[in-house]
Amino acid sequence: MLHFFLSDRHLCWMITPHQVIENQQQEEDDLIRPRKLINPILASAQRRALHQELLFCWRRGALPRRKPELQRVMEHRKREQLRKREQALRPPSDLQVKLHRRQQRIQFLEMEEKRRTERQKNLPEFVRVRQTLKHIQKVK
Incomplete structure (x- = not known):
């Protein structure tokens, strides 16, 4: 039995690759190849x-x-x-009321800061320097 298998295997090696390709092509020619169906919606006028x-x-x-x-x-x-x-x-919610109050407070503080900087700009330079010196002396 083993001898038969070896001889059969030996025959397989004897077939050339060209013959295998020809056999596959012949089998493919015998089969019916499917075609893509036409979509009636895409084909409609x-x-x-x-x-x-x-x-x-x-x-x-x-x-x-x-x-x-x-x-x-x-x-x-x-x-x-x-x-x-x-x-x-x-009616406004509690959150909206608190946010509105906070916004007003921030605007008020910004206006105060703006007024303070305007006053500082209008002062002569020697007065501003003297104020900073007083502040430094107080810290020591």
Whole structure:
């Protein structure tokens, strides 16, 4: 049995690669090759016409069902005004009240700082230097 297997194996080595390729091609020719089916939606004339029209409109810059820019801006403004009116009618929440107070305090402090710097600019230089010297002497 072993001898038969060896001799069979020996025969396999005897077949040239060219013969193997020819056998494979012959087997492939005998088979029915599948073809890609035609998509009826892609092949329809209506779809092609619609696609062509959309491409034409897109190139021109006028897409269908698109509002003019002025109309869109006006609608956006109306929505914003309506939202602000509704928000004004509602009482402010605790968080909003605290944030508003903090904002007022910060603005007040900024105004005070601005006034102080304006006063410092209006003073002569020797007075400013003298004030800093007094401050330094107090620290020692």
